[in-house]
Amino acid sequence: MRFFLWVFTLIAAIVAAVYFSDLNPDPIMLRLSRQTSTEVTPLYLLLFCIAGGALAVVLLFGLREVRVLILNWRSTQRRKREEKLQSYYNSGVMASLSRRTSEAISQLQKLLALDPTNIRALLSLGNIFRREKHYNEAIRLHLRARSLEDGNLEILFSLARDLEDAKRYDEAIQALEDVLKHDSTNPTALYRIRDIHIRNDRWKAAHAVQERLLKAGLSDHEVRAEIQVMTGLKYEVGRQYLERGDLDLARRYFRNAIKLDKGFLPARIGFGELLIREGKLKQAAESWEKSYVKTGNPLFLQRLEDLYLELGEPGEMLRIYQVALSRNDQNPLLKLALGKLYYRLEMIDDAFDLLSTLEGLQDPTGALHKIMACLYIRKGDTESALMILQEALNRPRPFGTPFACTACHYEAGEWSGRCQACGRWNTLAHVLPSFGGAGQPRESVREPVQPHPYPGVASPFEPV
Incomplete structure (x- = not known):
């Protein structure tokens, strides 16, 4: 339609030119410069202008069409290149998922040969090398990806994993700290920094990170779980201070752990050991006895037994066992523990009378069989001692x-x-x-x- 309109306009212009030329037959003086001039009839001048305009229009439309053709060609080439890159990437990922590692590496390397700045390929290839334990190559690829896109958290996490697996823990922590520069409360980064510190027994540093983690906006369920971890970390920090002889700080951390969890046995045991280190043996015994009453855990009984024997007060331990049995006279563990104490105190008859009531008890440690055999020998009954030992040897499962x-x-x-x-x-x-x-x-x-x-x-x- 445009073409016909253009032709119609051209014909109308020519007709108008002829018509006005007949009305104006005299030539026109046309100056080409200050010194040059020529005479031109109006018809020729008008036709020349029309021709020049037509040529300009043709050139304009032609250049536009050529430009469109060039852009379409470039777009087609770009699309073909993107399709080729995507094909290499998809093939590499599928091969990686199928554990065809060599093929995956080959496909991704072809992609990077065409596009060295492809972030996805650098990430995927680095992850494959890490999986194959080629940590240096994985680190190199992920460092290159980070240089191209510094704020990409996925790249920083992948780089941190490379460094952690390569046991370059301080560098891994630095990569995770870079994550926190972009997202100061990122829980994943905090979790991983904390776990690296735990792995390396850096309990004080892990405790500091755990404090940040508890302020990171976790859900109520996650907060409860992390408070349990915090309790453990406080215990570990207290234990380190105890080993270094800094008893005041050890006391503070043990007490804080107990405040977080009343039933946290390690801190209660550690607190008693702290009192022993201070020479407060009576207070240590009282602390463990109260802990046993509150928790009912037999761990405290063994420690109390050793402590009271060291103090030369076995009667106190016998009292504790007897009180415990009065509350739970069917507890075989209490009877076994009291019988073992009788045996340690050379109270042979008491030990024999009590442990004889535990016939048929399956003691996982084998202590009952050993003590009963020794008691029979002390009483001169070697045959019964041999029968006890034979019974122990015939157990379907060895002592564990x-x-x-x-x-x-x-x-x-x-x-x-x-x-x-x-x-x-x-x-x-x-x-x-x-x-x-x-x-x-x-x-x-x-x-x-x-x-x-x-x-x-x-x-x-x-x-x-």
Whole structure:
């Protein structure tokens, strides 16, 4: 339509030019410059102007069409390139998910050869190298990605993971601190910084991060869980101060842990050890006895027994056991513990009379069988002693460990405030003896797990 309109306009202009030329036949003097001039008839001048205008219009429309063609060509090339890059990326990701690592690396490297600044490819390829334990290459790729997009939190988290897996913990913490510069209350960054400090026994630093985490706007459920972690960290900080001899600070942290959780046994035990370190043995005994009354946990009984024997007051320990049995006279663990104390005090008849009532008790530690065999020997009944030992040897399951984690079922030979396998605090408990079967909670204990790579938390005052 535009073309016909343009042709019609051109014809009308020519007709008008001829018509006005007949009316104005005289030539016109046209000056081309100050010194140059020429005579031109009006018809020729008008036709020349029309021709010049038409040529300008043709050039204008032609250039526009050429520009559109060039832009379309560039867009097509760009789209084809993006499709090729996307194809390489999709193939690399799918190969990575299928554990075809070599193919995944090849596809992503082809992508980066075409587009060295592709953030997604740098991230994915770095993650693959980290998974394959090529930490230096993973770090190099993620550092390049960070240089291209410094505020990208996903890049910073990936870089921190590379450094952490490479055991470059301080650099990992710095990468996570960079996350906090962009998001000061980011819980993921705080969690990971805290866990790195815990892994390296930096309890004071972990405690400081935990304080920040509790102010990070967590949900009520998360806050309750993190308060439990805070309790454990306060205990660990107190334990470190105790080992260094800074008793005032140790006391403060133990008390704060107990305030957060009245049933937190490690802090109560640590507080008693602190009193012993100060030479306040009576106060330590009173503290542990009150803790036993409040919690009913047999851990305190063994410590009380050792302490009262050291004080030369076994009668106090006998009193505690007898009071406890008066409240729960069917508790086999109390009877076994009192019988063992009788045996330690050379009260042979009392030990024999009490432990004889535990016939058929499945003691996971094997202590009952050993003591009964010794008692029979002391009484001159070697045959019965041999029968007891034979019974122990014929057990379907060998004697095990006296403690098990109530969270992950890790079995331990000594009590500690924190499970070496799962890292939780206040979860190691006595495997209780029972009649006619395996001890409790040994029935619920699965195959022993290997300790977690975090170091243990045993301290001089913790072993039973």
